[in-house]
Structures are given as C-alpha cells and as structure tokens.
Amino acid sequence: MREMVQAELMKVRTRWLPYVLVIIALIGVLLQVWLGGYVTYVNAQYSEDQRTALQLMALPWSLPSLLESGQYWGSILIGVLTASFIATDFNWGTVRQSLIRGHTRGEYLVSKLLALLLLATVGLAVALTAGILSSVLATAAAGAPVTLHVAGGPSVPQLGAMILRAGYGVLPYALLAFAISVVTRSTAAGTTAVVLYVFIESAVLGIFGQLGGTWSDLRVLFLGHNVSAVLAANRIAGADSFPSLAFRPQPSPGDLPNAMTGALVVALYCLAFALISYRAFARRDIRATEGG
Amino acid sequence: MQVAPERDATTAGRDGDVVLRTRGLSKRFGPRLAVDGLDLGVRRGRVYGFLGPNGSGKTTTIGMIFGLVRPDAGEVSLFGADALEPARILRRVGAVLEGPSYLPHLSARDNLRVFGLLSGGMPPARLDAVLELVGLTARAGDKVRTYSLGMKQRLAVAGALLHDPELLILDEPTNGLDPAGMREFRDLIRELPRAGKTVFVSSHLLGEVEQMCDDVGILKAGRLLTQGPVEQLLAAAGVLELRVTDADAAVHVLDALPWAGAVTRDGDRLTVEAPPERAADVSRALAERGIYLRELRAQENRLEDVFLHVTGEAADA
Numbered sequence: 173m174r175e176m177v178q179a180e181l182m183k184v185r186t187r188w189l190p191y192v193l194v195i196i197a198l199i200g201v202l203l204q205v206w207l208g209g210y211v212t213y214v215n216a217q218y219s220e221d222q223r224t225a226l227q228l229m230a231l232p233w234s235l236p237s238l239l240e241s242g243q244y245w246g247s248i249l250i251g252v253l254t255a256s257f258i259a260t261d262f263n264w265g266t267v268r269q270s271l272i273r274g275h276t277r278g279e280y281l282v283s284k285l286l287a288l289l290l291l292a293t294v295g296l297a298v299a300l301t302a303g304i305l306s307s308v309l310a311t312a313a314a315g316a317p318v319t320l321h322v323a324g325g326p327s328v329p330q331l332g333a334m335i336l337r338a339g340y341g342v343l344p345y346a347l348l349a350f351a352i353s354v355v356t357r358s359t360a361a362g363t364t365a366v367v368l369y370v371f372i373e374s375a376v377l378g379i380f381g382q383l384g385g386t387w388s389d390l391r392v393l394f395l396g397h398n399v400s401a402v403l404a405a406n407r408i409a410g411a412d413s414f415p416s417l418a419f420r421p422q423p424s425p426g427d428l429p430n431a432m433t434g435a436l437v438v439a440l441y442c443l444a445f446a447l448i449s450y451r452a453f454a455r456r457d458i459r460a461t462e463g464g
Numbered sequence: 465m466q467v468a469p470e471r472d473a474t475t476a477g478r479d480g481d482v483v484l485r486t487r488g489l490s491k492r493f494g495p496r497l498a499v500d501g502l503d504l505g506v507r508r509g510r511v512y513g514f515l516g517p518n519g520s521g522k523t524t525t526i527g528m529i530f531g532l533v534r535p536d537a538g539e540v541s542l543f544g545a546d547a548l549e550p551a552r553i554l555r556r557v558g559a560v561l562e563g564p565s566y567l568p569h570l571s572a573r574d575n576l577r578v579f580g581l582l583s584g585g586m587p588p589a590r591l592d593a594v595l596e597l598v599g600l601t602a603r604a605g606d607k608v609r610t611y612s613l614g615m616k617q618r619l620a621v622a623g624a625l626l627h628d629p630e631l632l633i634l635d636e637p638t639n640g641l642d643p644a645g646m647r648e649f650r651d652l653i654r655e656l657p658r659a660g661k662t663v664f665v666s667s668h669l670l671g672e673v674e675q676m677c678d679d680v681g682i683l684k685a686g687r688l689l690t691q692g693p694v695e696q697l698l699a700a701a702g703v704l705e706l707r708v709t710d711a712d713a714a715v716h717v718l719d720a721l722p723w724a725g726a727v728t729r730d731g732d733r734l735t736v737e738a739p740p741e742r743a744a745d746v747s748r749a750l751a752e753r754g755i756y757l758r759e760l761r762a763q764e765n766r767l768e769d770v771f772l773h774v775t776g777e778a779a780d781a
Binding site: 266270 | 523524527530531532533534552553554555557559561563564565566567568569570574577578579581582583584585623627
C-alpha cells in the first residue's frame, strides 16, 4: 500500500492544480487576516467594528475564524482536487495500470484516498500556518498583544483538537467529490457537485432556520448543520458567533446538535459516500473506449 | 478445408504447461454478445497470436483476463490459479493494453517509476534497462505528451516488461510503430520465449502474427473458430493445384473425396482444398478413374488464407 500511495503522489507531483489550489487558499487567508482584519481594524470608527476585526486578525480568536473559513472553502478546494485526481486517472487510462498489476479495486480506492488525505493535510497545513503567521504579524502591526492566553483561550492540545475538527469537517465533502467523480469519471461533475452541494446546502439551511418549527428541526439531517455542530466546539469562551469567510448560517451552539452527535452524522455521510464509490467502482467494466 | 479442432495441440498436454486458460468465457454488452464461450489455452514458452477482425472480442477478452471487464460466464486461470483470486497472480503478468495508459505530464522515466511503484518498487537500473530495451533512453526525460504514437507504444511495452513478468499479454502492440519499429518489436517478442517467457499477443495484422507466433487462435464475433500451432493450421489449410487430362471428370472425383474441401475449376486448371501430404492420394484417386495428371503442386499457404477461410471472409476479400 505504501508504494501505491507513493505512486499516487508521484502522479500529481508535477501537476499545476494542487499548487494553484494552495495559492487560492493562501490568498483567502491573507484576505481574511489582512483585509478583513488589519485594514478594517485600523480604519474602524466604532469599537464594535474594531472588536469584529480583531477576531478575524488576532490570536487566539482568529483561530476558530480561520478554521471555520478553512473548513468551508477548503472543502470546495479539496473537492476540486479530488475530482481532478480521480477523473484524470480514468481519462488517461492509468487506473488500469494499478489493476493489471495485481491490486484490487478496493486497494486502488484506498490508495487514492490516503494520497488525497496526505495532499489535503499538507495543503491545509500550509494555509493554516500562513494564517497563524499572518495573525501574529497583523496583530503586532496593529499594536495589539500577541498571545494565546486570554480568558477561555485554547491550550496547545485544545488547539490540536480544533484543527482536527476542522479537518474532519472537510472529509465528507472530499468524499462527496470522490464518489461523484468515481461514478461519473468526470472532473467537471465532481467539482460541480461539491460546489453546488456546499452553496445550495448553505442556502437551504439558512431558509430552514428562518422558517423555524419542523423546518428548523429538519436541519439535523443535513451534513452542513452537523459540520457546524462539530466546529461549534472550536468557539472560544462559548461565543455565540464570530466572523468568518464561510457563507453559511452560524447558529448559536444551543441551536445545534452536540458535537458528538454531529460527528456521528458526519461519519455516516462519509461512510455513505465511500460505499457509493466502492460499489460503483467494483461493479464497473473498465474499458479503454470508455475513458479508462 | 480441414480445420484444427478447438481443443488441439494448443490446449492439449499437461495442465502445468498452460499458463493462461479460459473456459467458457462469455461477455455481453447489452444485446451484443462480445465474447461467446471462449476456451483458450496458452502454453508456457510460446508466442500465441490472438487474431480477429476489429470488434471480434479480442480486447474484451484481454479485459476479462485482467479483471477489468467482468465476465458474464466462464473463468480465467493464470498459472493454474484463478486469475482474480488472489489478484497477486497478476504480478507475474505484464500487459500492453489498447488505448492510452500513461501520464502525459510526466517523463517516460517518471511514468516507469510510477508503474514500478505499482509493481512493488523497481531499482533505477531496471528502469534504465527497459528504457534501453525499447529505445527510449535518449528521450527518457521528456514529457510523454511530446512523444509520437510509436514512442508512446514503446513506453507501454517498457511498462509491461518492467517487472520482468513470466507472461506478457499485448493488445495490438505494434499500433503506431513504423516498419523499423515493428521489426524490432517482432525480434524482441521472438527473443522472449528463449528467456522462458510466454507471450499472448492480439492483432489484426496477419503477417505480423505469422512471423512472430508459434500458436494462433482465430476469433470472430466473439467465438474462437480455431486455434493451434501456426504450422499445423497452415498445413491443414493446404490447397493443391493441378492440371489433368479430363477436368470435368476430375471435378467429380475430387468432390467425392471425403477429406478434400472445395474444388474450383478454371479451364483445365483445378484447385482443391487439401493438405500437401494428400497429393499422392489425389493422384491415385484420379488415376483409378483413368484421369492423369499433367501437373500437380501444392500452393504455398499464408495465414491470411487460413484466416479468410476460417472467418468466412474469403468471398469478400
């Protein structure tokens, strides 16, 4: 399996897409910290605006904000990478190179997933590191104190847990793109599916939340609502809301399932997407004339 | 024409000699039966040509051998074991598949590194050796997207040979090769059995198969029409050409011979489908009826004649 994962990583090593996606993520991080944070902070005329800008910019408040934005936009970027990573293997016929060399279809999918996990981890880690460094620099530039030690602020182990929660929130969207691109063998289909899913789900969750009653209760079935439940555990000092670049409703913690329930529902979604991928791939005839 | 039976010298013999066998292999795509009850046997150390017109089911058969295409019925065994359980058996097999199967943004060397990793890892020296073998050393660092079709095909062959497989399965391997490349390729294939390897090569190029194969199987519309050693098929498909004193009477005599095939007449010149070793029997049968030979010779057969006859396309050719 190690060699298979290495082979998958070699396949993308000289492709431009992963690097472009990392650059987009870095631009997003810089926009959030410097434009949304620093520039707003130094130009704010009201203390409320200054406080909001500080939460986007200054540690430790910027961390949940960066992770929320990172999970949301990271899901889309990783979805695009996933769709391309899978579909090009079909289009280039290289999926057959694994299978004719004695690997099972299950092994092939697992190696793809592990390689994607590594790529996604590296990409998101680069973006997060850039975000933290930017936070430190922007906070210092604004003359605010640079520290993690605030009331209700996270310890270092808690910081690790926050990052893992955000990463866990990316996983189901990556698996959605994985499943769609395995089924359709199309980068466009996988990318479109994950983008539409994220945006439409955000809109539907907002509408259901506004409608209240049964509609509001139905949100517990949605992936995004449960991801929000997991990420709610990242909020510092139980803040009801905080600024981020994620275009989705930010319900108060009391309006969300608890983090464990959310994590369980997310796991079920992940399992469903993985099963769809496996079932579709395991039953398929792979012919050269069908792009793979 | 006498045609070798389906289970003949190719499938006969000890099972240990057969490295690739299919039994009753069938596949249907919608209403079309692509492969119909295929029984193949490929013996160790031989070059087996899998001949058939385009669309006859060759690629589908190869897909089923590798588990890329799921058979509707039948089974495939490699080295005496089920080809799919365990899949590890495929590690002893190399393949050139129809259609592209490379990473265009990587160099040939990096493509081989990837394929090597998929085969469990290959030392750099092995990569160099196969690049040298297929004549790609000088361009090994160039991106494959800049290669000609023939160079890509050489890369495919290098990928198939990379892990030093015991059995090579090649689907139309000379597609895109220029005449010199095709000749080099044939020479390479002819060398492989001397290293103990077995080759199964599908092609629609009759001359190519005749020149490089020991055994041949002919497929049409998914059915294996015949298989056996090339020499045996050519001999069985012989044609005798003769001139006689009484052509009308001779036609009746030849038509009545149970082992003879179709008889054709052009003036006093007759042809009869019969192997060369039957020449004496033809002479005797005619002489017994008072018909005497002016000339009798065996036409030199080519695999093309066998193929056209067996596939029933002679009339169209």
